[in-house]
Amino acid sequence: MTILVEWEDLLYRYPGGEVVLNGASLQLAAGQRMVLLGRNGSGKSTLLRHANGLLRPQRGRVIVAGQPLDYSRAGLNVVRRQVGLVFQNPDDQLFSASVAQDISFGPMNLGLELDEVRARVAEAAQMCDVADLLERPTHALSMGQKARVALAGVLAMRPVALLADEVLAGLDPWAYEQVVAIFDRLVAQGGAVLLATHDLRLAEGWADVVAVMEQGRACISGI
Ligand SMILES: Nc1ncnc2c1ncn2[C@@H]1O[C@H](COP(=O)(O)OP(=O)(O)OP(=O)(O)O)[C@@H](O)[C@H]1O
DSSP, rough: OOOOEEEEEEEEEOSOEEEEEEEEEEEEEEEEEEEEEEOTSSSSSHHHHHTTTSOSEEEEEEEEETEOOOSSSHHHHHHHHHEEEEEEEHHHHHESSSSHOOOOOOOOOOOOHHHHHHHHHHHHHHHOOGGGGGBGGGGSSHHHHHHHHHHHHHHHHHOEEEEETTTTTTTOHHHHHHHHHHHHHHHTOOEEEEOOOOOOOHHTTTTTTEEEEEETTTEEEEO
């Protein structure tokens, strides 16, 4: 079993806040569909934000594709190609004027050729069904459209592990099924998907592994 992302005994306290992660350990393996459950404020997003170095633990370590995270700019560039993180609130993820610019932001930052960037943007936009929105300003989208654009921006980086925070919450049933199919495709290609969610349907019907955040730790659940 190839472990793509490993959280090892993390301790994390937000500046001036309380301890959120306290001995949190979890492994996400290639080919896994994992759901992370837990009450509001239990630390699910905080755990996810450690996987690509957005947060740095005060104790413990994060290992991606066998390498402990390197928090230098170059190191974070490498890890952000491997681990894609979709935020809970798409407004935290969308910055550019247009949808096309937003989806191309990540691939442009990788320094890819323009043709390659265009191909990736077209592919990701088509997968997420936002191809007809490419010229639209991001601020003029509905929440469900924003969520799909944010996902397209992450997919355009072609991550091997995709971590998403409540990404399915605001989607209509049709878009929901479509996004689940995108996750399944990534898993079938040897990647892994971890969804932080309150959606028990996903835990019961979709996940291979269900983890629960409680008291600063992630426990693998039997359900
Ligand atoms: N930027 C921040 N600064 C200080 N405290 C924070 C910050 N972000 C989150 N917290 C606190 O850390 C704790 C864990 O938050 P987190 O967002 O990780 O939980 P969650 O399990 O994802 O919650 P939800 O299900 O509501 O999305 C909460 O008590 C929250 O108030």
